[in-house]
Amino acid sequence: MTKLRMNQAVSAALADAMREDPAVVVIGEDVAVPGGVFKATDGLLAEFGVGRVRDTPISEMGFLGAAVGAAATGLRPVVEIMFGEFLGVALDQLVTEAAKLRYLSAGQYGVPLTVRASVGAGLGFGAQHSQCLETWFYATPGLKVAVASGPQTAYGLLRAAVRDDDPVVVLEPRRLYGGRAEVVTGDDGIIALGSAEVRTAGDDVTLVALGGTVPVAQEAADGAGWGAEVVDLRTLVPWDVATVLDSVRRTGRLVVVEEGPFSGGWGTEIAARVASELFGELRAPVHRVTSPDVPVPYAKPLETRYVPTVEYVREQVGELIETGRTPRPWWSREGAHR
Amino acid sequence: MSTSLDRRVALRDPTARLERMMEIREFEGRVKDLFFEGVVSGTTHLCEGQEAVSVGLAATLRPTDHVTCTYRGHGVALALGCEPSAVLGEIMGRTVGLVGGVGGSMHLSERAVGLMPTFAIVGGGIPVAVGAGLSCQVLGGDDVAVAVFGDGATNIGAFHESLNLAAVWKLPVVFVVENNLYGEYSPIASTTAVTDLAVRAGSYAMPAETVDGQVVDDVAAAVRRAVERARGGDGPTLLEMKTYRYSGHSRADTGPYRPDGELEAWQGRDPIALYADALVAAGTVTAGEVDALRSAVTERIDEVVAEVRQAPEPDPSAMFGHIHA
Numbered sequence: 001m002t003k004l005r006m007n008q009a010v011s012a013a014l015a016d017a018m019r020e021d022p023a024v025v026v027i028g029e030d031v032a033v034p035g036g037v038f039k040a041t042d043g044l045l046a047e048f049g050v051g052r053v054r055d056t057p058i059s060e061m062g063f064l065g066a067a068v069g070a071a072a073t074g075l076r077p078v079v080e081i082m083f084g085e086f087l088g089v090a091l092d093q094l095v096t097e098a099a100k101l102r103y104l105s106a107g108q109y110g111v112p113l114t115v116r117a118s119v120g121a122g123l124g125f126g127a128q129h130s131q132c133l134e135t136w137f138y139a140t141p142g143l144k145v146a147v148a149s150g151p152q153t154a155y156g157l158l159r160a161a162v163r164d165d166d167p168v169v170v171l172e173p174r175r176l177y178g179g180r181a182e183v184v185t186g187d188d189g190i191i192a193l194g195s196a197e198v199r200t201a202g203d204d205v206t207l208v209a210l211g212g213t214v215p216v217a218q219e220a221a222d223g224a225g226w227g228a229e230v231v232d233l234r235t236l237v238p239w240d241v242a243t244v245l246d247s248v249r250r251t252g253r254l255v256v257v258e259e260g261p262f263s264g265g266w267g268t269e270i271a272a273r274v275a276s277e278l279f280g281e282l283r284a285p286v287h288r289v290t291s292p293d294v295p296v297p298y299a300k301p302l303e304t305r306y307v308p309t310v311e312y313v314r315e316q317v318g319e320l321i322e323t324g325r326t327p328r329p330w331w332s333r334e335g336a337h338r
Numbered sequence: 339m340s341t342s343l344d345r346r347v348a349l350r351d352p353t354a355r356l357e358r359m360m361e362i363r364e365f366e367g368r369v370k371d372l373f374f375e376g377v378v379s380g381t382t383h384l385c386e387g388q389e390a391v392s393v394g395l396a397a398t399l400r401p402t403d404h405v406t407c408t409y410r411g412h413g414v415a416l417a418l419g420c421e422p423s424a425v426l427g428e429i430m431g432r433t434v435g436l437v438g439g440v441g442g443s444m445h446l447s448e449r450a451v452g453l454m455p456t457f458a459i460v461g462g463g464i465p466v467a468v469g470a471g472l473s474c475q476v477l478g479g480d481d482v483a484v485a486v487f488g489d490g491a492t493n494i495g496a497f498h499e500s501l502n503l504a505a506v507w508k509l510p511v512v513f514v515v516e517n518n519l520y521g522e523y524s525p526i527a528s529t530t531a532v533t534d535l536a537v538r539a540g541s542y543a544m545p546a547e548t549v550d551g552q553v554v555d556d557v558a559a560a561v562r563r564a565v566e567r568a569r570g571g572d573g574p575t576l577l578e579m580k581t582y583r584y585s586g587h588s589r590a591d592t593g594p595y596r597p598d599g600e601l602e603a604w605q606g607r608d609p610i611a612l613y614a615d616a617l618v619a620a621g622t623v624t625a626g627e628v629d630a631l632r633s634a635v636t637e638r639i640d641e642v643v644a645e646v647r648q649a650p651e652p653d654p655s656a657m658f659g660h661i662h663a
Contacts, residue, residue, distance in 0.1 A: 023477075025472075025476060051475075051476055052476070054507070056503065057499070057502055057503060057506065059499040059502065059503060061465060061495050061496045061499050062465050062468065062496065062499025062500050062502065062503045063465075063499075063503060064465070065462075065464070065465020065466055065468065065469065065496060065499075065500065066465050066466070066468040066469035066472055066500070066503060067469055068465070068466050068469055069404075069406070069454075069465065069466035069467055069468060069469025069470040069471075069472070069473070069483070070469035070470065070472045070473045070476075071469070072454060072466070072469070072470070073404055073469070073470040073473040073474075073483075074473045074477050075469075075472065075473045075476060075477070077469075089495075092459055092462060092496075093462075093465065093466075093496075096459055096462065097457070097459070097462055097466060100455075101454070101455055102660050102661065102662070102663070103440060103659075103660050103661055104437060104440070104441050104445040104447060104455035105437060105447040105449065105454070105455045105660075106436070106437035106438050106440070106447070106659070106660055107659070107660040108437075108447060108448070108449040109447065109449060109454060109455065110663055141661050142661055142662070144662075164663075165662075165663035166662050166663055
C-alpha cells in the first residue's frame with residue numbers, strides 16, 4: 001500500500017503494465033518527455049525508452065488510428081487523449097474502426113487498445129475542455145467504458161483495461177488527479193471491468209455514482225439523516241446490473257448522481273433498468289440528480305453549480321425520501337430555467 | 339485443394355498474374371449481374387480497370403505484411419489470395435463468406451494473407467496501416483504495412499496525419515493511392531487542389547513515385563522498391579497509381595458524368611490486354627493459351643457462383659459472435 005495522487009496512480013499502473021508485458025506502448029501528446037500535461041505518464045520514458053513511450057503530433061485521428069492498427073497487429077497500446085473532447089476529431093477511429101474490427105474479421109483481428117482521456121468540470125477550463133463524455137461511447141457495441149473515481153480505481157481499472165483483449169475507454173475526472181489516497185498496486189489492486197463497488201451500507205436509498213460524482217455522493221451520504229448505500233459503478237459498459245439491483249432491492253429507492261446533461265445521460269440506462277426490473281418493490285420513483293442541459297460554464301459560481309454539489313445531492317435525496325415524490329431540479333426550483 | 343496462401347504464392351509466375359487479373363474482371367462482372375438480379379443487397383463498388391494495381395501489389399508483398407484497403411476491395415482480396423467463393427460468399431451474405439456474412443461487400447478480411455478488415459469509411463484504413471507499421475517496427479522483424487486507398491481519401495485529414503506520423507516515426511509503411519480520377523461522382527480536378535497526387539508526399543519529406551497503374555509489372559516493381567526501403571528501415575513511401583474505374587462509383591452508377599470517349603480511351607490501355615500482349619510478345623504464352631486461360635477462368639467463376647447460390651444464409655445467432663474476445 002502506497003499513498004499516491006490519482007495521476008501518480010495512473011503512472012504506476014502504466015509502469016506495472018509495461019513491466020508485465022513488452023507489447024504495451026504508451027502513445028499521446030506530450031506523454032514522453034514532459035510526462036503528460038497532467039503528469040499521468042511521468043517517469044515512463046526514463047524506464048521504457050522512446051520505442052515504447054511516444055510523443056505524437058497534435059493529430060488524434062492519426063495516432064489513435066495508428067493505435068488501432070498497432071493493437072490489431074501485436075501491440076497493446078495505451079493512448080492518452082489529453083482532454084476527452086479531443087476524441088471528437090477521432091471518433092471514427094474509436095467508434096467505427098476499433099469497436100468493429102473483431103466483428104468484421106470474424107475474430108481474426110482483436111483490438112487490445114486502451115484509450116485514457118481526462119474528463120469533467122471543476123478546473124475552470126470552459127465549455128470545450130470540461131465535459132463528461134461517457135454517452136459518446138456507451139451505445140457502441142464493441143467498446144467498454146470505465147471511469148476512475150480516485151487513485152485506487154484509476155490504478156485498478158487501467159490495469160484491467162490494458163489486460164483486456166478489446167478496446168476500453170478509461171475516463172479520468174481531471175479534478176481528481178491531485179487527490180491522494182492509499183493505493184493497492186500489483187494484482188491485488190486490479191479491478192475487474194464490469195464490477196461495481198458498494199462503498200457504504202445503508203437502508204434508505206441507493207446512490208449510484210460514477211467517476212467524479214462518487215466522492216460527491218459519498219460525502220452527501222456521510223452525516224446525512226438517512227442511510228445510503230453508495231455504489232461506485234466503476235464500469236459503465238458493461239455495468240454491474242446485479243450489484244445495483246441487489247442494493248435497490250434492499251433499500252427500495254434509487255438515486256443516480258451524474259455529472260453531465262440531464263437529457264440522455266448515462267443514468268437513464270440505470271434508472272430505466274431498475275424501474276423496469278423492480279417496479280413493484282420501489283418505495284419512491286427512481287430519480288436522477290444531474291447537471292442542467294447546458295454547456296459547462298466558465299465563471300466559478302456557475303461551474304460550481306453545474307456539477308451536482310454535496311448539499312444539492314443531500315437535499316434532493318432527503319426530499320425524495322421524505323415525500324416519496326420526484327424533487328424538481330435546482331434550476332427549475334430557483335426559476336433559473338424552466 | 340489449394341489454399342489462399344497457394345493462390346498468393348502462385349503470383350510469382352507471370353501467367354498466374356494474367357490469370358488473376360482475368361479472374362478479378364470476371365468476378366466483378368458477375369457481382370454486377372448478381373446485384374441487378376437482387377441476390378446481392380446493399381451496395382457494391384467494383385474495380386474493373388484497376389486489376390493491375392491489386393495484382394502487382396499482391397505479387398510483391400509477403401502474407402505476413404499487413405494490408406488495409408478500401409470498400410472497393412474485391413480485387414485486392416482476390417489478388418492477395420482469398421478464395422473467390424469466400425469473397426463472393428461475403429458479398430452475398432452467406433456463411434461461406436470470409437467473415438461469415440456479417441460484413442458484406444465492403445468488409446472483407448483474411449488474416450492468413452494479411453488482409454485487415456476492409457474499410458467502408460474513406461481514409462479509415464490509412465492510420466490503421468500506420469499502426470500496423472508501428473507494430474512491425476516495435477516488435478522487430480522486417481514486415482511492412484500497406485495502405486490502399488483512392489484519390490478521394492487524399493483530401494481526408496487522416497491521410498495527412500498518417501503520412502506525417504509515418505514520416506516522423508520513420509515507419510515501414512507503403513501508401514498506395516489508386517488515382518482513378520473520381521471521388522464518388524466528382525472528377526478529381528473539381529475536388530482536389532493537385533491532380534498529380536504523388537506531390538503530396540513532398541509535404542512530409544517522403545519519397546514518392548508516379549506509376550502506370552495499368553501495367554502490372556510496373557506496379558510490382560514500384561511496390562518492390564518501396565517495400566525494400568521500408569524493410570530496410572528507411573521509412574515510408576507514397577505510390578500514386580494512375581488508373582481508371584470502368585464502372586461508376588457504386589451499384590447502378592454508370593458514370594454518366596464522365597466526358598465522352600474517356601472510358602474508351604482507358605479501355606484502349608486495358609491492364610489485362612496490355613499484359614496478355616506483353617506475355618505473348620515475350621513468348622511466355624501463346625494467344626491460344628490466353629484464350630484458354632480466359633475460358634478456364636469463366637468456367638471456374640461459373641462454378642463459384644453456382645456454389646455460393648446454394649450456400650446457407652447465417653442463423654440469427656451469427657450476429658452475436660465476435661463482438662468481444
